[in-house]
Amino acid sequence: MTEYTGSCHCGAVQIKVDCEPDKVFECNCSICRRAGWKLVFVPADKFELLKGADALRDYQFHKEHIHHKFCTTCGIRPFSHGKGPDGAESYSVNVRCLDGFDYLGVPTEHFDGAAI
Numbered sequence: 001m002t003e004y005t006g007s008c009h010c011g012a013v014q015i016k017v018d019c020e021p022d023k024v025f026e027c028n029c030s031i032c033r034r035a036g037w038k039l040v041f042v043p044a045d046k047f048e049l050l051k052g053a054d055a056l057r058d059y060q061f062h063k064e065h066i067h068h069k070f071c072t073t074c075g076i077r078p079f080s081h082g083k084g085p086d087g088a089e090s091y092s093v094n095v096r097c098l099d100g101f102d103y104l105g106v107p108t109e110h111f112d113g114a115a116i
């Protein structure tokens with residue numbers, strides 16, 4: 001596992017993620033396709049919000065299973081989180097917000113979030 005730090009654009013929100021992605025996902029759900037996310041999924045124990053809980057605002061839609069948090073200053077969404085089908089809390093992380101992660105160097109796979 002590699003430890004990556006990441007942030008929103010203005011730096012108010014800072015995160016830490018332990019992951020070793022061999023691929024990233026592009027999701028076709030209504031919010032990911034608009035935002036242009038490339039994402040990886042990590043379990044809750046591999047994600048840490050280092051800074052910025054008070055800078056985040058929550059956005060929910062559809063079944064309201066997922067918290068689409070965004071920085072109230074710069075508008076960027078470094079992560080979202082919610083319970084998966086198995087009931088476990090998990091995070092999706094916008095790899096474009098991670099420091100030093102070469103997301104162009106790994107394959108991109110399609111994720112059919114629109115079907116969920």
Ligand SMILES: [Zn+2]
Pocket residue numbers: 008009010011012013071072073074075076
């Ligand atoms: Zn920000």
